[in-house]
Amino acid sequence: MKIIDVKCAVIGSNPVVRIKTDEGIDGYGQAEAYKPYLKPFVLFYKDALLGQDPTNVERVMNRIRNMASFKPWGSAVSSIEMALWDIAGKAAGVPVYKLLGGKVRDRVRVYNGAVRFKLSDYTPDGFADIMQKMKDSPERFSIIKQGIAFHGGMMERFPDFFYGDFNQGYRYPNRGLLTEKGFKHILECIEAMKAVLGDEVGLALDCGPGWTVPDAMRLAKAVESMHIAWLEDMITGDYTPYVLADVYRDITHSTTTPIHTGEQIYLRQNFRELIETHAVNIIGPDPADMGGIAELKWVAEYADLHGIMMAPHGTGDGLLGLAALVQVCAALPGNYIAFEYPTGDPAWWYDIVDGLPNPIVKDSYIEVWDRPGMGVNLIPDKAAAYLTDDDKDFFD
Numbered sequence: 001m002k003i004i005d006v007k008c009a010v011i012g013s014n015p016v017v018r019i020k021t022d023e024g025i026d027g028y029g030q031a032e033a034y035k036p037y038l039k040p041f042v043l044f045y046k047d048a049l050l051g052q053d054p055t056n057v058e059r060v061m062n063r064i065r066n067m068a069s070f071k072p073w074g075s076a077v078s079s080i081e082m083a084l085w086d087i088a089g090k091a092a093g094v095p096v097y098k099l100l101g102g103k104v105r106d107r108v109r110v111y112n113g114a115v116r117f118k119l120s121d122y123t124p125d126g127f128a129d130i131m132q133k134m135k136d137s138p139e140r141f142s143i144i145k146q147g148i149a150f151h152g153g154m155m156e157r158f159p160d161f162f163y164g165d166f167n168q169g170y171r172y173p174n175r176g177l178l179t180e181k182g183f184k185h186i187l188e189c190i191e192a193m194k195a196v197l198g199d200e201v202g203l204a205l206d207c208g209p210g211w212t213v214p215d216a217m218r219l220a221k222a223v224e225s226m227h228i229a230w231l232e233d234m235i236t237g238d239y240t241p242y243v244l245a246d247v248y249r250d251i252t253h254s255t256t257t258p259i260h261t262g263e264q265i266y267l268r269q270n271f272r273e274l275i276e277t278h279a280v281n282i283i284g285p286d287p288a289d290m291g292g293i294a295e296l297k298w299v300a301e302y303a304d305l306h307g308i309m310m311a312p313h314g315t316g317d318g319l320l321g322l323a324a325l326v327q328v329c330a331a332l333p334g335n336y337i338a339f340e341y342p343t344g345d346p347a348w349w350y351d352i353v354d355g356l357p358n359p360i361v362k363d364s365y366i367e368v369w370d371r372p373g374m375g376v377n378l379i380p381d382k383a384a385a386y387l388t389d390d391d392k393d394f395f396d
């Protein structure tokens, strides 16, 4: 089998990759909705892919993997990898999880990072209100993640939140020591969320990046009695092009509260220090950023050997990304907690793919399906209506 074309369309705001083969089998992959600018980066790899046998996934990946980096620049390579596995599964007539070692579980747990409600204000009452709505949502999520502090709008709206000067700019330009008032405000908001969730639903907190070490230690210690699921990305994380594993280690070893990071990290090599030095308790690679689903499987196995758990990121990965997450998470070892459930946005996404269960999530779980490849496909007749003029030939 040979690759004869590589296409990319921006559908809604998700870049979607389509790899065509000479045997009439197509593979699809999808990158985060936050990256509509990726199309030229996907097409950059086309010449290296044409003529290759897509079922030799690793051999093909060796041709392109080095020409990418941390989030957002690993997304094009990652979505190509997903499309290759989709083809490999379809060609073999098996679901992708069979090619990744087989199913470890029949259903995969998801956590909520995408089913959102409007936050009226960044006060304890505001957070309690959205937490109640998320707790009541029909997916019955068993873990809900909420942005606080430097992740989200809290720092802009709360006066004298930290000692630094507030910067506008691309993602997360702010960091610094919190004021005592700012710190207490964060704590009050967390207490209000916990009062709603009780011990029925786990609370994970996406915190940064932007924290200093003493504040990170203070927060982790202050919430120890609250049984927080994890504190995410305090030092580095979302869109930070480096790791600082040794700094994380100081925090993690000072507390019983689980510390989490890793959504921006590209490739297994860049997880090595984090894992080998036990610098965090949980890692959250995103298969649409880290280099793909086989990369995620490999890192999860290595993390498991070191007592580190997995809560893969995925909020913007769309419905084809959801399928990829289901396939790989079905094959992860026992250190798997849950992956971050992506929604279709806009809602017409649910009309243009087939193969998803309805409802998708029941009691915070998704049943793993058994169709070949990723098991979820774009419906060309329906999806064509959402192609821009630039992408009209996507299904040709």
Ligand SMILES: [Mg+2]
Pocket: 206, 232, 233, 237, 238, 263
């Ligand atoms: Mg995050």
